[in-house]
Amino acid sequence: MNSTIKKDFFLKPALQLAKELLGCILVHRTDELELSGMIVETEAYMGPDDRAAHSFQNRRTKRTEIMFHEPGFIYTYQMHTHTLINVVCGEIGIPNAILIRALEPVDGIEKMIEFRKNQPISNLTNGPGKLTKALNITMESYGKPIWLPPVYIKEGIKPEHISSGPRIGIENTGEARDYPWRFWITENKFVSR
DNA sequence: ATCATGATAGCCT
DNA sequence: GGCTATCATGATT
Numbered sequence: 001m002n003s004t005i006k007k008d009f010f011l012k013p014a015l016q017l018a019k020e021l022l023g024c025i026l027v028h029r030t031d032e033l034e035l036s037g038m039i040v041e042t043e044a045y046m047g048p049d050d051r052a053a054h055s056f057q058n059r060r061t062k063r064t065e066i067m068f069h070e071p072g073f074i075y076t077y078q079m080h081t082h083t084l085i086n087v088v089c090g091e092i093g094i095p096n097a098i099l100i101r102a103l104e105p106v107d108g109i110e111k112m113i114e115f116r117k118n119q120p121i122s123n124l125t126n127g128p129g130k131l132t133k134a135l136n137i138t139m140e141s142y143g144k145p146i147w148l149p150p151v152y153i154k155e156g157i158k159p160e161h162i163s164s165g166p167r168i169g170i171e172n173t174g175e176a177r178d179y180p181w182r183f184w185i186t187e188n189k190f191v192s193r
Numbered sequence: 194a195t196c197a198t199g200a201t202a203g204c205c206t
Numbered sequence: 207g208g209c210t211a212t213c214a215t216g217a218t219t
Contacts, residue, residue, distance in 0.1 A: 061203070079201095080197095080198065083200095
């Protein structure tokens, strides 16, 4: 009874999904190994009206295309030297997504340490670029469903308290900079900052 | 605090 | 085909 999440879990408003993903487990399972961590930090990106979103003003390109499709698919993109992973949400045609910003390591920690060049556990998955490296998630995941292996989300725990605040790394986006659309599990030590 | 890194997109000519 | 910016990170001052 693996508590895999069903597809329609993702069909809900972005801000609600961003909070409900906290405490869920992100898994990368292959034949050889299973790497996983509990989601402890997320950010919502609200398509048409959010200057910080790649899909601002419904910008529809090869990169953002997946966000215009069904919720529950993976939107990955490359940022300098790192891959970042998002979950598409919103109804079809509404290009919203949730960025997964930090995990608390669960399974395969030894392997994660390897992928992360012998960093201490406290520094394995506490950032969006770090967690993809630790779980060996690449651009290959773009457009794949996030309710089925190899990269999928399953049920975890319900956090006691959730905090929210402005998002990170979007200093140059006008008023969108101040929207409190970043969520994290209060007091969790794997939050990115 | 700033800087180098260096994949890819998006936009311009 | 060139130019510029980017939802970061690690190293360095």
